[in-house]
Amino acid sequence: MKSIAIMGASGHCKVVAEIALENGYDNIVFVDLNPTIDMLGEYPVADEDTDLENFINEKYDFIVGIGDAKIRRKVQEKLLSKGANVVTLIHPAAAIAYDVSIGTGTVIMAGAVVNPGTKIGDGCIINTCASVDHDNTIGDYVHISVGSHTAGTVAMGDNCWLGIGAVVSNNLSICADCTIGAGAVVVKNIIKPGTYIGVPARKID
Numbered sequence: 001m002k003s004i005a006i007m008g009a010s011g012h013c014k015v016v017a018e019i020a021l022e023n024g025y026d027n028i029v030f031v032d033l034n035p036t037i038d039m040l041g042e043y044p045v046a047d048e049d050t051d052l053e054n055f056i057n058e059k060y061d062f063i064v065g066i067g068d069a070k071i072r073r074k075v076q077e078k079l080l081s082k083g084a085n086v087v088t089l090i091h092p093a094a095a096i097a098y099d100v101s102i103g104t105g106t107v108i109m110a111g112a113v114v115n116p117g118t119k120i121g122d123g124c125i126i127n128t129c130a131s132v133d134h135d136n137t138i139g140d141y142v143h144i145s146v147g148s149h150t151a152g153t154v155a156m157g158d159n160c161w162l163g164i165g166a167v168v169s170n171n172l173s174i175c176a177d178c179t180i181g182a183g184a185v186v187v188k189n190i191i192k193p194g195t196y197i198g199v200p201a202r203k204i205d
């Protein structure tokens, strides 16, 4: 039996579970803090406070299915500090170039494309049908949302969130802790953390 515990119990976790299934896991459990449900789809939801240590002792693999970057980082770091085996999950229908490096705890969804020369950090989400082109440097706990795209030689700092359908033009840097709104188009370097929306993207806070 191949067992995995998915931290969280949201809709995003169901997509992560699908990728786990595609990777041969046949025993899947969600683990949430103070869960309000017993089952999510076909799989049980366990209580982090009472059950986490058991799953670690029973040598489950782990992945964090939480969208918020800061919470995702906190939970992944907690797991690693307890000696849990945090894995990287890639859907078989993602196209990842031969020399791409991918950090611990990163999840790559179906239809995503990651092109040569790109480095992706720890705890990232490269979501459904997103593309990350050649020679990108993507920091830790970055979320490239569904259908968003980065062109060649883009750098994104830790904890950034590129919203659904957003685009980053080539040779640009985005500093850590930026949210790029749905549908935004980034055409200049971003050097201040904050939220950016629109075409071209502009800072709103």
Ligand SMILES: CC(C)(COP(=O)(O)OP(=O)(O)OC[C@H]1O[C@@H](n2cnc3c(N)ncnc32)[C@H](O)[C@@H]1OP(=O)(O)O)[C@@H](O)C(=O)NCCC(=O)NCCS
Residues within 6 Å of the ligand: 127, 145, 146, 162, 163, 164, 165, 179, 180, 181, 182, 183, 184, 195, 196, 197, 198, 204
């Ligand atoms: C950018 C974002 C984070 C801002 O959220 P927020 O801080 O709660 O902002 P609000 O919803 O209060 O919107 C503030 C203003 O910006 C506008 N706005 C918000 N997001 C926008 C966007 N993506 N593009 C254009 N305008 C946007 C709102 O219409 C509102 O305008 P108003 O003041 O004239 O009414 C959010 O709107 C967004 O785009 N999130 C991405 C969601 C996503 O990609 N989910 C997919 C996960 S896979």
